[in-house]
Every structure is written in structure tokens, then in C-alpha cells.
Amino acid sequence: MRALTMKLLRRRDKQVDAAKTRRRGAELEDAILAAAWDQLLAEGYARFTVDTVAARARTSKPVLYRRWSSREELLRATVRQRGASVVPKTPNTGNVRDDLIQSLRNASGPENSVAAMLTALASSHFEDVGLTPAELRADMLGSRDTSVTTILARAVERGEVDADKLTPRIVDLPFTLFRHEYVMTFAPPTAAAIVEFVDDIVLPLIRRV
Template identity: 80%
Template sequence: MDAAKTRRRGAELEAAILTAAWDQLVTEGYARFTFDAIADRAQTSKPVLYRRWSNREELLRATVRHRGAAASPQVPDTGNVRDDLIQALRRASGAENSVAAMLTALVSSHFDDVGLTPAELRAELLGSRSSSIETILERAVDRGEVDADMLTPRVVDLPFTLFRHEYVMTFAPPTDAAIVEFVDEIVLPLIRRA
């Protein structure tokens, strides 16, 4: 360890630790988000970390708060809502996006041992059969309730995309009120016949 690094104190030391913790999380995943690895990456010792955070969850929360405070998202203003939304979503999908990086690190850690992505596991679960949503929408087209031209693959997947999003963000199934909102306020307006 270099002597200058050992003299860091207070806010400077904490910022260095939290930056190292973020780097550890996004490059190595949550499984390797350990006090040993973070202390090594921050060029400090484990006792220094334990004086500030008593466990990995506390350190993770502090790391995420630190990263969130440092990020200053730019809100697009192109002059129209469509282009603003597209730009915002493109930025969110970029490698520099904190939320995307964090979710990828956390979720991928759970699949390291299995070797499959959630999409691959879903494909295994469904096999060659259609999803229930596809069947429901085909029936709705036959009854004249739904515009078949609106049923792109992304729109067909939208109900479960909303469901998965809610589940990933809360680690709990969507409430009944959320499910009704997904259908009534988001999906049906997209697919109903004019």
C-alpha cells in the first residue's frame, strides 16, 4: 500500500471506499461484493470498512446512495415527447447508467452458478408452447376486440414485462390494483380497436 493512500481520512476515505465498492459491484457482481475485495480495491483494510458499516447490506446501501448522489441525469429536451422518451431510454440502457449497472450486477450474480439468463430460463419453462397472453390476444382478435396490427412481439410481451418489472423492483408479486392498472391504463389502450 502506498503511504499517501493510508493517510486518507474522513469523507475522502469514505468516498474512495464507496467508489471502490461500486466498481466491485458492477465489475464482479454481488457474489464478489465482499469486505475483503472492497478493502483490497480501495487500498485500505477490512477493519476500516467495519468501523463504518457492520455488514454487506449496509455497505451496499451506502454504495448505492453514494453513486446516486454523484449521478446527475440529463433530462432530454428535444422539443417533442417521442424523441425525449427515446433519448431518455437510450441513456438508461447505456453502460454508464447506474441503475442498469446495479441491476445487472445483482441479477447476474444469482445466475452465475446456473449459467442461464432469465430469458433462457423462461424459454425452458415455456418450451414450444405459446404464452397464455398470446392465446388470450388471439381469441380477442377473433372476437374483434383487439386490432391484430397492433400486436407486435413487444406489445404482446408487455403485460408480462410490466409484471416482471414490478417483481424485480419489489421482490414481490404486483398487487391486484397494479395488475388492473397495467391492463386498463397501459395495455388495452395500445391494442383496442379504434
């Protein structure tokens, strides 16, 4: 009898502990999306499934399916959440050349979300992902300006850059070069390559004559 009583008490204690640690609402969703990001970086998109994310988040598949109907929806939600929570600092060194170089160097670091996402997806076929890199990048950036947009706006105010030369493609050029290097090599550009991007390609196109 005493053994049965102790067993029931232990079960009650476990239930109480579980109730105390049970996650709900926004807390649960944030925990799932954090686990989803970790899963994407750890094993790539091939192993980014509802099962693996649920296991990493220590919850059940039905909990995820109540929020996202497919792993593609889960991926987009994961990318949006990561983009909103980690906003990189825009360099402000006082001149456009150093600002652009520092911005690209920041993007090359392992802590950069876009670079990390590209690394995780690089070995996957985007037909399998069901989304283009441009769509995922747009999800991550949201409505905020890119660091290059801010840098170039400051450069125009200082008289370093000709505003009439800043077409949308020219504004995106620094990171177009960055992304091309990443996709072609599966690695971030070297420091020397970043300087070459800025000095030999970008600045000659935008500097005020």
C-alpha cells in the same frame, strides 16, 4: 553501521510517504465507496464482500466495519453514493415522444448507474442480497424526480399529455417496461423495442384526445 543507518532512513522515508498519502474522513469514505462500486460491477454481488472491497480500496476490513456493519449496509451506501454523484440529464427535445425515447436510450447505455447495477445483480438471488430491486432503486434515486416525471410535466404544460391520465403507475410505465426487458433478457432493450414501448404502449395511454 552505515547499512543499518541507510535501512532506518529508508524506513523513515516510507513512513513519511505513507503519512502523506493516508486518506481520512470523507476522502477515505469516497474512495471506499468508489472501490465498492467498481467491485460490484467487476465481479457481481457474489464477490461483493468486505474483504474484496477493502482489498480494492487498499485499506483494512476494520476501517470498513467502523462505517458499515454488514455488506448489505455497504451495498446501500455504495448505491446511494453512486446515485448522488451521477445524475443523468433529462432530455428536452420539445416533444414528449422524443423525450421518452431518448430517456430510455440513455438508460440503456453502459454508463447508466441503474442499468449497471441491474446487470451486476441480475445473476444473484435477491434473497442473498437481502434487499429488493425497488429498495436499491429508491436508494439510488434519492429524493430527486425521475427524468420521466420531468418529461411528462413539460408535456402537460405544452398540451401534449392529459394530466388526469398520469396515475403513479402510468408515470412509471416507461421504466417498468424497461426494467422488465432487462430482467428477462439480462440486456438493455433494443432501439426498436424502446420505440415500441413509447409509440404503441405509453403514448396511447397519456395523449390528450
